[in-house]
Amino acid sequence: DQQVKQNSPSLSVQEGRISILNCDYTNSMFDYFLWYKKYPAEGPTFLISISSIKDKNEDGRFTVFLNKSAKHLSLHIVPSQPGDSAVYFCAASQPNSGNTPLVFGKGTRLSVIA
């Protein structure tokens, strides 16, 4: 059973527009959420995170929104740039998780078209 789901395998957006990447989770114990960006043949790069006590966290062009009641989070990128084209992974963890790894979604491939 997949606890973190990214239902859109791919997304295409025009340069300058907003990119919205979505993520749903099923485990209500998750309390910390992260987004990673991955280019081909490279390791994922940490982008932004959010704790469950917040509903929004912003860092430059990247904003993550969390809707706990819907068990849904989204990453907004605005304005989108061609260099943002990559695979984006959503990840989650629960409190007192000790040494357990993050739970990752399967990723969404974002293509920003110039």
Added chain:
Amino acid sequence: GAVVSQHPSRVICKSGTSVKIECRSLDFQATTMFWYRQFPKKSLMLMATSNEGSKATYEQGVEKDKFLINHASLTLSTLTVTSAHPEDSSFYICSARQGRGQETQYFGPGTRLLVL
């Protein structure tokens, strides 16, 4: 963010040989390191969780005798692919967590292994 390095970035070896991949946290101490494998056009697959000074915990289906993991210090974990076969060819990525309560995992750049 924190920096994690991997060495080598790319390796080609003959079938039957062993290959060691190093993962280092450069600017923090990592209580826990994780090893992932990525198949072409697939998501990351967790192979094992490695804690400093103790045995690694392997995911179901991952052969611990084939993929030897050693987490000798708080800044270094190694993955050794023993008796490599062509089907072991893949992209191996490590990640490190700064410490208990610090949930962000920082990833290395990955190692491309090609077994001929």
